[in-house]
Amino acid sequence: MEKISVTLTKNLKEKPKGPDIPFGVFTTDHMFLMNYDRENGWHDPRIVPYAPFQMDPACMVLHYAQEIFEGMKAYRDAEGKIRLFRPEENFKRMNSSCERMSIPQIDVDFCVEAVKQLVTLEKDWVPTAPNTSLYIRPFIFATDIHVGVHASHTYQFCVILSPVGPYYATGLAPVSIMIEEEDVRAVRGGTGFTKCGGNYAASLRAGEKAEEKGFSQVLWLDGVERKYIEEVGSMNVLFKIGGKIVTPALNGSILPGITRKSCLQLLRDKGFEVEERRLSVEELISAARDGSLEEAFGSGTAAVVSPIGTLYYKGETFTISGGGIGPVAQDLYDTLTGIQWGKVADPYGWSQVIC
Numbered sequence: 001m002e003k004i005s006v007t008l009t010k011n012l013k014e015k016p017k018g019p020d021i022p023f024g025v026f027t028t029d030h031m032f033l034m035n036y037d038r039e040n041g042w043h044d045p046r047i048v049p050y051a052p053f054q055m056d057p058a059c060m061v062l063h064y065a066q067e068i069f070e071g072m073k074a075y076r077d078a079e080g081k082i083r084l085f086r087p088e089e090n091f092k093r094m095n096s097s098c099e100r101m102s103i104p105q106i107d108v109d110f111c112v113e114a115v116k117q118l119v120t121l122e123k124d125w126v127p128t129a130p131n132t133s134l135y136i137r138p139f140i141f142a143t144d145i146h147v148g149v150h151a152s153h154t155y156q157f158c159v160i161l162s163p164v165g166p167y168y169a170t171g172l173a174p175v176s177i178m179i180e181e182e183d184v185r186a187v188r189g190g191t192g193f194t195k196c197g198g199n200y201a202a203s204l205r206a207g208e209k210a211e212e213k214g215f216s217q218v219l220w221l222d223g224v225e226r227k228y229i230e231e232v233g234s235m236n237v238l239f240k241i242g243g244k245i246v247t248p249a250l251n252g253s254i255l256p257g258i259t260r261k262s263c264l265q266l267l268r269d270k271g272f273e274v275e276e277r278r279l280s281v282e283e284l285i286s287a288a289r290d291g292s293l294e295e296a297f298g299s300g301t302a303a304v305v306s307p308i309g310t311l312y313y314k315g316e317t318f319t320i321s322g323g324g325i326g327p328v329a330q331d332l333y334d335t336l337t338g339i340q341w342g343k344v345a346d347p348y349g350w351s352q353v354i355c
């Protein structure tokens with residue numbers, strides 16, 4: 001494994017105080033970089049002072065959006081040790097995003113090691129208050145200076161870190177969701193299964209419309225028939241219908257969430273019947289009408305589990321779990337956050353102490 005060089009900053013930033021650190025505002029003192037070109041492959045891995053990139057206006061990413069990212073967290077446990085949650089899964093998924101976006105593959109173990117070294121250097125930035133964490137954002141973008149459509153021959157890999165407060169200020173809280181009927185996020189054959197910035201760019205308009213109407217996020221339908229449930233904004237979605245757990249199957253247009261995968265494993269191990277399949281919005285709405293829709297919740301790294309209290313579709317609002325938090329969502333939240341912060345037994349080996 002290539003050695004990671006370290007250049008320390010002389011100007012340490014002031015760290016945010018208090019538990020309520022807003023998401024995505026603060027960044028730490030250092031970042032990890034490496035570069036790709038055809039002669040050298042991925043090379044020059046280095047930890048350097050956090051600083052802006054200098055960019056040529058013809059830099060390819062600015063025009064053709066050849067860019068992907070990941071999102072994960074470092075958690076401080078009761079003993080003050082720092083932990084990661086299934087980091088290999090993030091870099092395996094990054095490689096699957098790379099493959100779809102014609103970006104060269106990265107070495108999963110090396111990238112996990114780079115994150116460990118960067119987080120260890122910045123360990124004082126992992127906040128201490130309950131349910132706070134250090135958000136880790138790896139990303140790769142095309143750097144050829146060329147206004148012409150082709151896959152770039154050069155790339156920048158970067159990892160930045162951002163301390164974040166608890167997602168829920170006052171404990172797990174239900175959200176209201178609007179089912180989007182016009183815009184679609186992704187189609188099979190497209191990039192829906194990748195974490196690429198372009199997917200988010202396409203989702204912003206519907207997100208704004210939902211916010212204007214007072215909903216916190218959008219539930220997407222499939223891009224062909226607008227008939228089948230896909231996922232929520234930046235979360236996968238799971239339902240409890242007639243005692244069974246139902247979630248849309250990974251069909252190519254849905255992001256394969258690591259929280260989703262972890263939830264499904266926990267649910268199966270708790271004895272639930274789990275169905276990964278196509279779920280039509282009609283089936284969901286009729287289950288909401290006849291009372292068999294017992295719970296609905298999103299899953300993702302940021303919120304872990306996000307109970308859906310109300311669903312809006314074609315002018316009607318449906319209340320789920322009495323607008324509160326269902327027992328399955330609560331139990332998953334407690335188990336997953338317990339494992340992440342090292343508070344409960346982790347028979348899966350998902351939580352790794354790094355320093």
Ligand SMILES: *Cc1c(COP(=O)(O)O)cnc(C)c1O
Pocket residue numbers: 071195231232233234235236255256257258259260299300301302
């Ligand atoms: C990141 C993301 C998720 C959740 O994935 P996790 O690995 O659980 O954080 C779900 N949907 C979309 C569109 C995402 O970008």
